[in-house]
Amino acid sequence: MNWKLKFILLFILSLPAFAGYPVVLLDSELIAGLTYGWVSYLFLVHAVILSINGRQFYANILAVVALISIPVVFVGGSISYLIFLLGLGYESGQSAYSPHYLSICITMLTVIPLALSLIGAVPFQRFEHKLLQNKAGVSKIEKSMLMFLRVFNHIVYFVIPNILETIREEGHYRRWMEGGLRLSSEPLGARKIWAVKSKILTLIKDMIQLAVESICASIQYIPLWAVEISQLPEKKRNKGEDYAEDIGS
Amino acid sequence: MPKTSEVKQLVNVGIVAAFATLSFIGTLVIRIPIPATGGYFNLGDTFVMIAALLYGPLIGGLVGLIGPALADAVGYPQFILATAIVKGVEGALVGVIGSRSKGTSMVQPVIALAVGIAIIVLGYFVFEAFVYPLLGKTIPFFKVTTFEAALGELVPNLMQGIISALIAFGIWRVFGGRTKR
Numbered sequence A: 001m002n003w004k005l006k007f008i009l010l011f012i013l014s015l016p017a018f019a020g021y022p023v024v025l026l027d028s029e030l031i032a033g034l035t036y037g038w039v040s041y042l043f044l045v046h047a048v049i050l051s052i053n054g055r056q057f058y059a060n061i062l063a064v065v066a067l068i069s070i071p072v073v074f075v076g077g078s079i080s081y082l083i084f085l086l087g088l089g090y091e092s093g094q095s096a097y098s099p100h101y102l103s104i105c106i107t108m109l110t111v112i113p114l115a116l117s118l119i120g121a122v123p124f125q126r127f128e129h130k131l132l133q134n135k136a137g138v139s140k141i142e143k144s145m146l147m148f149l150r151v152f153n154h155i156v157y158f159v160i161p162n163i164l165e166t167i168r169e170e171g172h173y174r175r176w177m178e179g180g181l182r183l184s185s186e187p188l189g190a191r192k193i194w195a196v197k198s199k200i201l202t203l204i205k206d207m208i209q210l211a212v213e214s215i216c217a218s219i220q221y222i223p224l225w226a227v228e229i230s231q232l233p234e235k236k237r238n239k240g241e242d243y244a245e246d247i248g249s
Numbered sequence B: 001m002p003k004t005s006e007v008k009q010l011v012n013v014g015i016v017a018a019f020a021t022l023s024f025i026g027t028l029v030i031r032i033p034i035p036a037t038g039g040y041f042n043l044g045d046t047f048v049m050i051a052a053l054l055y056g057p058l059i060g061g062l063v064g065l066i067g068p069a070l071a072d073a074v075g076y077p078q079f080i081l082a083t084a085i086v087k088g089v090e091g092a093l094v095g096v097i098g099s100r101s102k103g104t105s106m107v108q109p110v111i112a113l114a115v116g117i118a119i120i121v122l123g124y125f126v127f128e129a130f131v132y133p134l135l136g137k138t139i140p141f142f143k144v145t146t147f148e149a150a151l152g153e154l155v156p157n158l159m160q161g162i163i164s165a166l167i168a169f170g171i172w173r174v175f176g177g178r179t180k181r
Helices: A003-019 A036-085 A098-121 A124-133 A140-169 A172-184 A190-219 A222-230 A239-248 B004-029 B044-055 B057-073 B077-098 B107-136 B147-152 B154-174
Strands: A029-031
Touching (some): A003 A036, A003 A098, A029 A036, A036 A098, A124 A140, A140 A190, A190 B004, A190 B044, B004 B044, B004 B057, B044 B077, B044 B107, B044 B154, B057 B077, B077 B107, B107 B147, B107 B154
């Protein structure tokens, strides 16, 4: 399918997620938190994505959806359960927050695949290639677009995987988790408060280090790319503009 | 020979793209939900603040406008409007105040980051307590928060602002206080 057609189809399909209609019209609940409208919409979205993108793309999208939504929904549910256990809220128990997380889950399962399919439908690499090969020249807006795409691709495909590799190699996760386990077994007191403080400071230091590494890796080639892109031939302007420039000079 | 002004302009576009992408990823990957409102806590603000401190209000504002709003499009589309406006203003104001600091003086960046935190807290409060309930009366899509829920998000937003500002300040110190603009 042509990418423009695919994009338009997905865009139309995404409108109910933003406008609410006609999903809200089917508002009777299957179970608390899940309406027939949203469940039907979820199945429709997944069926369309599977049919227009194929199995492989759909499987990748499902993996990303799980990666993003599972922590949000389950961590959220766990935090709410802790609040309930500690007597800080949700007096009526799990029924006070479960429907909320079910509805968040269904929204994320619908919206994330849609957003990723919309992004995936646009052939960014082909755009870049086309602009670089364009014999008629490149306009200023196209040059800016080219720069934006190049930086975006560089960060997503090179910088972030390298940072994740660094985190794994240097055992950041293990260090953060080990500290947490030791702390939870100690009784509350000045020592524990001090330990919590130093753990937070270590976490912030690690975050600063990782952020600095990602910023440096992200911006290092920008001056080089700027010179390279600026040397692309300018798109020829129409005669009217040339004439106006001649008169001006 | 490349034109210097064009190269400068392209470098600025690249910087906006880099920090907006980092902010997008920082917002997308680290999401800790806030039970009261259905919103979430993230570290995307760090990159908005540091972009504003290092490169000024225009780049800071654009990074705030693009990056976190893109992340909201994935999973939390109802918050796009609030995020784009609040973070755009945050980036611009942090840039206006913080990027004029002389040498390595810490006073202006600290004030700028404090203003940034205040904008996050107050901005989201205004949207969630007043704007969204009002919009929600006509468009069901925006019917996501109430005044009480917005009150419940004040502390988590404050924490998010403080932690993001602390990290941004640390990064600013690592880069020697300022960069060439």
